[in-house]
Amino acid sequence: MKKFSFEPRRMRRDPRAERMTFRVARLWAHDAGEPAEVSHLIDRTYDYASVRELQWHLAERFAQPVQTLTLQRV
Numbered sequence: 116m117k118k119f120s121f122e123p124r125r126m127r128r129d130p131r132a133e134r135m136t137f138r139v140a141r142l143w144a145h146d147a148g149e150p151a152e153v154s155h156l157i158d159r160t161y162d163y164a165s166v167r168e169l170q171w172h173l174a175e176r177f178a179q180p181v182q183t184l185t186l187q188r189v
Contacts, residue, residue, distance in 0.1 A: 117179055118145040119153075120187040121169065136162035139169065 124140040139159050143150040157176060163169045166186060174181035 116183055116185060117177065118185045118187070119143065119173055120145065120150065120189050122189050136164055138162060 120143045121139050122141040123137040142154045144153045170184055170186045174184050
């Protein structure tokens with residue numbers, strides 16, 4: 116099981132958008148104890164519509180099955 120935690124950066128709601136989005140301010144991978152910041156490995160300008168969307172993105176980026184990833188907001 117690969118664990119991640121992230122700090123979101125809320126975005127203003129666009130009147131044309133259906134819902135609120137967020138960007139990832141910082142991202143950490145928790146492998147064998149100490150967390151390692153891995154923010155530089157993702158595009159932090161992307162507007163995520165949900166935490167689930169971020170989880171799918173991380174699964175693709177790190178070549179892991181999505182069900183093996185856990186994700187926590189800090």
